[in-house]
Amino acid sequence: MIDLYTWTTPNGRKISIMLEEIGLPYKVMPVDTNKGQQFEATFLTISPNNKIPAIVDHDAPGGPLSVFESGAILVYLADKSGQLLAASGPARYKALEWTFWQVGGLGPMLGQLGFFVMRSKERSPEAIERFTTEAVRLFTVMERRLSHSPYLAGADYSIADIAAYPWAAAAVPLVRQSAAEAFGEKPALSAWLERVGARAAVGAGMAVPKV
Numbered sequence: 419m420i421d422l423y424t425w426t427t428p429n430g431r432k433i434s435i436m437l438e439e440i441g442l443p444y445k446v447m448p449v450d451t452n453k454g455q456q457f458e459a460t461f462l463t464i465s466p467n468n469k470i471p472a473i474v475d476h477d478a479p480g481g482p483l484s485v486f487e488s489g490a491i492l493v494y495l496a497d498k499s500g501q502l503l504a505a506s507g508p509a510r511y512k513a514l515e516w517t518f519w520q521v522g523g524l525g526p527m528l529g530q531l532g533f534f535v536m537r538s539k540e541r542s543p544e545a546i547e548r549f550t551t552e553a554v555r556l557f558t559v560m561e562r563r564l565s566h567s568p569y570l571a572g573a574d575y576s577i578a579d580i581a582a583y584p585w586a587a588a589a590v591p592l593v594r595q596s597a598a599e600a601f602g603e604k605p606a607l608s609a610w611l612e613r614v615g616a617r618a619a620v621g622a623g624m625a626v627p628k629v
């Protein structure tokens with residue numbers, strides 16, 4: 419059994435989607451980040467960066483193992499299950515490339531955009547413009563990639579698609595509306611959102627945690 423520490427956010431949903439895809443049983447441990455539960459001492463022993471998601475695998479070889487950082491968790495679960503990440507060779511590195519592109523680029527930039535548009539107490543046009551421009555650039559990178567291959571890593575659906583989907587599903591409609599001209603047409607990205615969103619495991623993972 420795996421304990422999944424998560425909340426109703428894109429980074430958390432990457433891992434519930436992955437667990438649904440690979441079919442490993444898991445127990446949802448909600449961490450309400452709006453109430454500051456990510457700073458509680460017990461959670462810090464599992465996630466020293468005070469953020470969700472994190473997991474504890476009670477069946478790991480050698481005893482219970484905690485893993486934090488969504489990219490590391492996706493790789494761990496892929497290696498444990500032998501699914502959604504090639505064990506070696508070019509396909510593995512293509513999937514890792516796009517997974518870390520998401521973790522280091524798409525996620526943080528969209529996170530900052532969301533903060534300045536929806537949560538900041540002061541309106542900062544410069545910050546909104548900077549992160550909108552970066553969001554459009556990153557979605558253009560996705561569009562280019564997806565017009566050559568059905569999935570981010572290439573021919574096969576992988577952890578890279580799982581990493582990007584919850585963020586893109588949340589942000590594409592907003593950026594398409596707020597920066598319509600710059601966003602333009604993104605047919606390959608739209609088709610990918612539909613293709614990935616239609617998977618049963620993605621639907622189930624996106625509904626976790628139930629609050």
Ligand SMILES: N[C@@H](CCC(=O)N[C@@H](CS)C(=O)NCC(=O)O)C(=O)O
Pocket residue numbers: 427428429430451456468469470471486487488489521525
């Ligand atoms: N690099 C981390 C980012 C995780 C992250 O930003 N988690 C957010 C929710 S999406 C969080 O826990 N926020 C609470 C806080 O910042 O205090 C990952 O990919 O796991």
